[in-house]
Amino acid sequence: MSNILLIGSRGTLGSEFAKLVPKNNIALADRPDFDVTDFESTKNFIHQHNFEVVINCSAYTNVDGAETDFDSAKLLNADAVKNLAEACRESNSTLIHFSTGMVFDGTNAEGYSEEALTNPVNKYGESKLLGEKAIQEVGGKYFIIRTEWLYGKPATKTAKKSFVELMIELGKSGKVKGVTDEIGKPTWAKDLAEATLELINSEQTSGIYHLINEGQASRLDWAKKIYQIMDMDVECEEALGSSFQRAARRPNYELLNNTKLPKIRSWQEALEEYLNN
Numbered sequence: 036m037s038n039i040l041l042i043g044s045r046g047t048l049g050s051e052f053a054k055l056v057p058k059n060n061i062a063l064a065d066r067p068d069f070d071v072t073d074f075e076s077t078k079n080f081i082h083q084h085n086f087e088v089v090i091n092c093s094a095y096t097n098v099d100g101a102e103t104d105f106d107s108a109k110l111l112n113a114d115a116v117k118n119l120a121e122a123c124r125e126s127n128s129t130l131i132h133f134s135t136g137m138v139f140d141g142t143n144a145e146g147y148s149e150e151a152l153t154n155p156v157n158k159y160g161e162s163k164l165l166g167e168k169a170i171q172e173v174g175g176k177y178f179i180i181r182t183e184w185l186y187g188k189p190a191t192k193t194a195k196k197s198f199v200e201l202m203i204e205l206g207k208s209g210k211v212k213g214v215t216d217e218i219g220k221p222t223w224a225k226d227l228a229e230a231t232l233e234l235i236n237s238e239q240t241s242g243i244y245h246l247i248n249e250g251q252a253s254r255l256d257w258a259k260k261i262y263q264i265m266d267m268d269v270e271c272e273e274a275l276g277s278s279f280q281r282a283a284r285r286p287n288y289e290l291l292n293n294t295k296l297p298k299i300r301s302w303q304e305a306l307e308e309y310l311n312n
């Protein structure tokens with residue numbers, strides 16, 4: 036893998052790829068110089084440089100915002116993705132794109148395999164599903180990688196804080212509320228980026244893959260583990276998701292099952308390493 040374009044290199048996930056791939060092999064594309072919603076420039080740029088791989092880490096990730104501003108979510112998560120897929124097919128580049136567990140309705144406590152029936156319960160999930168479908172319709176070489184409950188350190192201070200940083204901040208008050216009826220698989224962006232690079236270098240064919248740290252937790256379990264590792268004395272009160280005012284509905288069981296690829300380590304092990312460094 037020598038000639039890679041990384042779009043959205045300063046976000047939670049993008050910044051991990053930027054650290055892992057040698058600088059000579061990667062072109063970083065970020066706003067304002069590179070805007071994926073500028074369809075023509077994006078296509079021209081990809082056509083001009085013969086990229087072997089295009090990694091798309093750009094996205095509209097405001098789950099609640101998508102309820103009232105679906106146009107913006109769709110523009111970035113579906114229309115821009117279709118344009119990227121076309122540019123990649125025309126240039127014979129492999130497109131790496133990320134999607135979410137929120138394409139499923141989250142009613143199945145056993146979780147969801149790569150082929151399970153999709154049925155998003157919120158507008159963000161809907162916009163991401165449109166992006167998946169667009170790539171499949173365009174064709175070419177692609178990996179759609181679904182993931183969930185991502186955390187890490189984005190490269191910019193203004194970027195959205197992940198759950199881990201948020202809970203550490205809230206925990207300083209000595210008392211927090213933790214949701215018990217939302218279950219997921221907390222996933223470290225660094226582990227996801229490493230597993231993605233392995234997938235790119237493998238013989239796998241185009242398709243949908245699930246990459247997540249193994250195991251599962253409620254938001255409350257996750258918060259408690261953070262405080263245990265950080266040695267913080269925080270009183271954690273149980274709460275239902277419905278007790279928080281949020282525009283978007285959350286799936287109860289956002290559980291992606293990885294049935295196609297080597298499994299990544301447990302979420303607890305990954306979290307320990309993340310917080311101890």
Ligand SMILES: NC(=O)c1ccc[n+]([C@@H]2O[C@H](COP(=O)([O-])OP(=O)(O)OC[C@H]3O[C@@H](n4cnc5c(N)ncnc54)[C@H](OP(=O)(O)O)[C@@H]3O)[C@@H](O)[C@H]2O)c1
Pocket residue numbers: 042043044045046047048049064065066069070071072091092093094095096111132133134135136163181182183184185186189191194195
């Ligand atoms: N975070 C999660 O819990 C989670 C869960 C499941 C799936 N995912 C998926 O994983 C992927 C990465 O998510 P993330 O959490 O790393 O996202 P993120 O931290 O919000 O980063 C998104 C990146 O996209 C860039 N971007 C936004 N609009 C752009 C545009 N018009 N042109 C170019 N770049 C643009 C942002 O740049 P600026 O700095 O300029 O805004 C930022 O670098 C996304 O596809 C997301 O849907 C995330």
